[in-house]
Amino acid sequence: MQATKLVETRGLTKRYPGVLALDGVDFDLNKGEVHVLFGENGAGKSTLISMLAGANSPSDGEIILNGAPVHFGSVADAQAKGIYTVFQEFSLIPTLTVAENIFLGWEPMRGPFVDHRAMRRRAREMFEELDFPIDPTAITASLSRAQQQMVEITKAFHGDLSVLILDEPTASLTDREVDHLFGFIAALKERGVGIVYISHRIQEFQRIADRVTVLRDGARIGTVAMDETDEGALVEMMTGRAISEIYPTIACNPGEVLLTARGVKTPGVNGADLDIRAGEVLGIAGLVGSGKSRLFRALMGVAPRQGGTVTLKGQDITHAPTRQILRAGLHYLSPDRKAEGLDLAKTSNDNLALNLVMGGTGVSRMGFINWKAVREQSARIADRVELHEGYRAKLVSQLSGGNQQKVLFGKCFGQEADIYVFDEPTVGVDMGTRAALYLLIKQLAEAGKAVVVISSDLPEVLHLSHRMLVLAHGHISAELSGTEMTEDTVLKHFFDESGAKA
Secondary structure, X not given: OOOOEEEEEEEEEEEEXXXXXXXXXXXXXXXXXXXXXXXXXXXXXXXXXXXXXXXXXXOEEEEEXXXXXXXXXXXXXXXXXXXXXXOOOOOOXXXXXXXXXXXXXXXXXXXXXXXXXXXXXXXXXXXXXXXXXXXXXXXXXXXXXXXXXXXXXXXXXXXXXXXXXXXXXXXXXXXXXXXXXXXXXXHHHHOOOEEEEEOOOHHHHHXXXXXXXXXXXXXEEEEEEHHHOOHHHHHHHHHOOOHHHOOOOOOOOOOOEEEEEEEEEEOOEEEEEEEEEOOOEEEEEOOOOOOHHHHHHHHHOOOOOOEEEEEEOOEEOOXXXXXXXXXXXXXXXXXXXXXXXXXXXXXXXXXXXXXXXXXXXOEOOOOOEOHHHHHHHHHHHHHHOOOOHHHHOOEHHHOOHHHHHHHHHHHHHHOOXXXXXXXXXXXXXXXXXXXXXXXXXXXXXXXXXXXXXXXXXXXXXXXXXXXXXXXXXXXXXXXXXXXXXXXXXXXXXXXXXXXXXX
């Protein structure tokens, strides 16, 4: 039985001054399938979907919808034709209620007035149909990111939805929320909806993808059926490198214990003991909600400490404020680069300079700042994290997720530290950028620094770590090293409830 094509692009091209963002790309989406777009940051994925979504217009080529050429003048135009996109950056107004966001521009009226009662009733009916547990009267700002994503998806059901485009939909979801989303996607497929799915999480593809199209440097490298390929082949198509070349071999030279924690308690962590050694990569694994991030946020003083002791290089920092802990040599890279890690309204250079000045670079005893010295050091750091010169004077908000993460890593080198804690260091980052960041981790560890990698990406932790701690239900369920560090062993300890709080 021949597949029914919903959308097709022929020779789709987008030029900007001096940049060929998309180069003659052919792409098609069938009824009732999930077609993944896979590629590094800057490969052209966002450019392609922006044109399918009506947010951008092609320079050349055409878009075919249900067999006929179309031109979208706006996002609303594409939505009217059944194409709806949930972008990484949501379009919700945080101060409005959920129902008001869903019906923004579609408000039911009673005479000259908005019928709020009907709006709430219809929103509740839509959530029940989609099995989304959300209160239509809630203020949108009070929702989790996963719930906000559900609201964005619900907005697509005003019209006759035929194509749903999801851009990095699982980047901020818990495992349970991912399962819910994938169940919802399966239900949409049964209804004949075609889904374009963008993600860097290659381990998800086996669960949901029918086909995968790989883009590189704005061009289509190829399209393959998911049941006829594997992760290694996709990574090689995307980067031009084998997956074995992505993860570096890190020499293990464990030295002195730099940090000791005993009986640490914080909301979500029931008492944890750990040691962090110089010259070693310590991996921290666990399901979302296991307490792996909360533990280290408590060590940093950004989450409340309810018990236990912490010493850093022999100094008691149990009750020390975060600024003192940073100065003592413990650096923490937040998993939320936008809310906690970067100043989006400043340039990359400004973000790097801020940490340099805070660390004392170019600052005289009288408090005067040698900006030339700061700029020179900022440039050296930008070179070290492989941040292209063209991005250094740009606002961080204008950079891709991968380049934002490079700036965040660069800030680590603005102040001298003995321990670097990287919490979800490659979230939303492509394989090429991952390889560059992994090399930085290798350089730090082999220079005698202690490195902690907290990650929900199990292959990442397994490939980078010399020793691993597994957390489950707020306690450390296992400490593994050497041949013990296998995927099956780690997964077994993910569900250990022996230390769970009653």
